[in-house]
Amino acid sequence: xxxxxxxxxxxxxxxxxxxxxxxxxxxxxxxxxxxxxxxxxxxxxxxxxxxxxxxxxxxxxxxxxxxxxxxxxxxx
Amino acid sequence: xxxxxxxxxxxxxxxxxxxxxxxxxxxxxxxxxxxxxxxxxxxxxxxxxxxxxxxxxxxxxxxxxxxxxxxxxxxxxxxxxxxxxxxxxxxxxxxxxxxxxxxxxxxxxxxxxxxxxxxxxxxxxxxxxxxxxxxxxxxxxxxxxxxxxxxxxxxxxxxxxxxxxxxxxxxxxxxxxxxxxxxxxxxxxxxxxxxxxxxxxxxxxxxxxxxxxxxxxxxxxxxxxxxxxxxxxxxxxxxxxxxxxxxxxxxxxxxxxxxxxxxxxxxxxxxxxxxxxxxxxxxxxxxxxxxxxxxxxxxxxxxxxxxxxxxxxxxxxxxxxxxxxxxxxxxxxxxxxxxxxxxxxxxxxxxxxxxxxxxxxxxxxxxxxxxxxxxxxxxxxxxx
Ligand SMILES: Cc1cc2nc3c(=O)[nH]c(=O)nc-3n(C[C@H](O)[C@H](O)[C@H](O)COP(=O)(O)OP(=O)(O)OC[C@H]3O[C@@H](n4cnc5c(N)ncnc54)[C@H](O)[C@@H]3O)c2cc1C
Ligand code: SF4
Ligand code: SF4
Numbered sequence: 001x002x003x004x005x006x007x008x009x010x011x012x013x014x015x016x017x018x019x020x021x022x023x024x025x026x027x028x029x030x031x032x033x034x035x036x037x038x039x040x041x042x043x044x045x046x047x048x049x050x051x052x053x054x055x056x057x058x059x060x061x062x063x064x065x066x067x068x069x070x071x072x073x074x075x076x
Numbered sequence: 077x078x079x080x081x082x083x084x085x086x087x088x089x090x091x092x093x094x095x096x097x098x099x100x101x102x103x104x105x106x107x108x109x110x111x112x113x114x115x116x117x118x119x120x121x122x123x124x125x126x127x128x129x130x131x132x133x134x135x136x137x138x139x140x141x142x143x144x145x146x147x148x149x150x151x152x153x154x155x156x157x158x159x160x161x162x163x164x165x166x167x168x169x170x171x172x173x174x175x176x177x178x179x180x181x182x183x184x185x186x187x188x189x190x191x192x193x194x195x196x197x198x199x200x201x202x203x204x205x206x207x208x209x210x211x212x213x214x215x216x217x218x219x220x221x222x223x224x225x226x227x228x229x230x231x232x233x234x235x236x237x238x239x240x241x242x243x244x245x246x247x248x249x250x251x252x253x254x255x256x257x258x259x260x261x262x263x264x265x266x267x268x269x270x271x272x273x274x275x276x277x278x279x280x281x282x283x284x285x286x287x288x289x290x291x292x293x294x295x296x297x298x299x300x301x302x303x304x305x306x307x308x309x310x311x312x313x314x315x316x317x318x319x320x321x322x323x324x325x326x327x328x329x330x331x332x333x334x335x336x337x338x339x340x341x342x343x344x345x346x347x348x349x350x351x352x353x354x355x356x357x358x359x360x361x362x363x364x365x366x367x368x369x370x371x372x373x374x375x376x377x378x379x380x381x382x383x384x385x386x387x388x389x390x391x392x393x394x395x396x397x398x399x400x401x402x403x404x405x406x407x408x409x410x411x412x413x414x415x416x417x418x419x420x421x422x423x424x425x426x427x428x429x430x431x432x433x434x435x436x437x438x439x440x441x442x443x444x445x446x447x448x449x450x451x452x453x454x455x456x457x458x459x460x
């Protein structure tokens with residue numbers, strides 16, 4: 001049971017990504033300022049390079065409007 | 077490819093002042109800004125002391141929305157300290173000021189590139205700096221990075237600018253119109269219920285309106301908390317008011333970055349974390365640092381070669397005039413982050429019994445020091 005749980009956990013982490021709720025993002029750059037992996041960029045829109053993201057979730061924590069969340073990647 | 081002697085990234089107060097100074101000294105200068113115009117939207121409480129502004133600029137009437145004569149600090153348990161003896165302070169119209177500063181830079185001869193985002197930058201083997209934008213490229217002998225709180229471009233040159241959670245205030249703010257606003261007084265609210273590890277501000281800007289906002293320290297923040305707290309704060313203090321210009325932003329409250337100069341690259345303003353860590357004020361510092369960086373770059377650059385000794389004077393002069401003072405504010409911030417609401421209440425309680433006319437910001441600080449002498453020692457060490 002425990003083993004199963006652990007497996008599930010790893011799987012979850014692996015398939016997580018940071019999702020941007022564009023209707024809530026104010027383009028303030030606060031998330032960019034804390035991202036140690038330097039994978040968030042702000043131009044006309046906010047962009048996260050999820051391939052290089054280490055899922056530390058600092059960006060999620062600091063977003064004043066709560067526009068970021070770690071979500072499960074959807075499989076087709 | 078566009079070739080310049082000095083390229084400045086970011087047209088906030090720091091970048092515009094740098095561009096104006098560099099262009100006025102006869103250097104071929106470019107000022108690059110991501111947005112169509114700077115300060116769109118304004119992300120600022122817009123409060124500034126007259127002295128701070130006048131250090132660098134001749135204050136213009138059209139930049140000033142209102143004058144402040146008093147301040148009020150409200151402790152976590154609601155004890156009010158009236159400060160009757162404030163230095164002359166203003167609430168600015170940052171949109172007008174920031175536009176004017178870009179115009180002045182252009183008038184001095186700088187080329188302005190709006191709606192242009194720099195994605196990365198690097199030094200080429202020919203010694204020139206290459207800035208890559210989404211649809212434009214620039215070369216420069218000298219780069220001034222004034223890209224605000226994000227400070228991303230500095231990472232291309234090996235600076236680690238990613239902020240610790242304890243070094244960022246995450247803020248939400250709005251413009252509130254209500255007859256309940258005291259138009260002569262700035263108010264500051266502290267306490268874990270109002271703004272954990274930060275404070276809420278009410279800065280009146282005339283016409284029954286005020287900038288109302290709050291900051292939460294990153295280490296005590298959670299997704300969306302600043303917005304939630306602000307909504308509650310406004311509903312509680314200004315029920316049925318008109319709320320507009322609801323935006324968010326981050327204020328760096330770490331130590332200013334050392335070194336400020338690497339080869340031909342300089343950092344200025346929020347990008348260099350040149351902010352007072354105690355109150356989050358950064359306008360006066362970014363104006364000063366931007367101008368100083370621009371002037372110094374122009375002096376150091378001669379026919380395409382940089383005199384590094386001259387360029388390094390930027391950091392020395394910054395440290396002497398404001399840097400040491402900011403180090404003390406940082407030490408004080410670190411201390412305050414670790415005291416509970418009870419400590420702030422104790423100070424407020426002892427000050428609340430005094431005559432407001434005799435209370436100044438300085439007094440608040442000296443009282444803080446008196447309550448906790450070890451702190452004074454810490455601050456003194458930084459004088460060296
Ligand atoms: C909520 C809030 C309230 C504040 N209240 C006060 C206050 O009351 N008093 C005070 O003194 N200070 C206050 N500050 C701080 C003050 O606003 C800043 O210190 C000041 O704006 C810093 O100026 P700057 O020029 O360094 O950066 P900014 O004004 O942030 O300008 C940086 C510019 O660079 C541009 N940029 C960024 N990246 C790129 C890129 N890659 N390419 C091109 N352009 C780019 C941005 O679009 C921006 O226009 C507040 C800050 C916040 C967030
Ligand atoms: S911190 Fe939030 S609102 Fe600001 S740019 Fe990032 S996602 Fe958008
Ligand atoms: S989770 Fe961490 S690494 Fe990924 S984008 Fe957010 S701050 Fe950057």
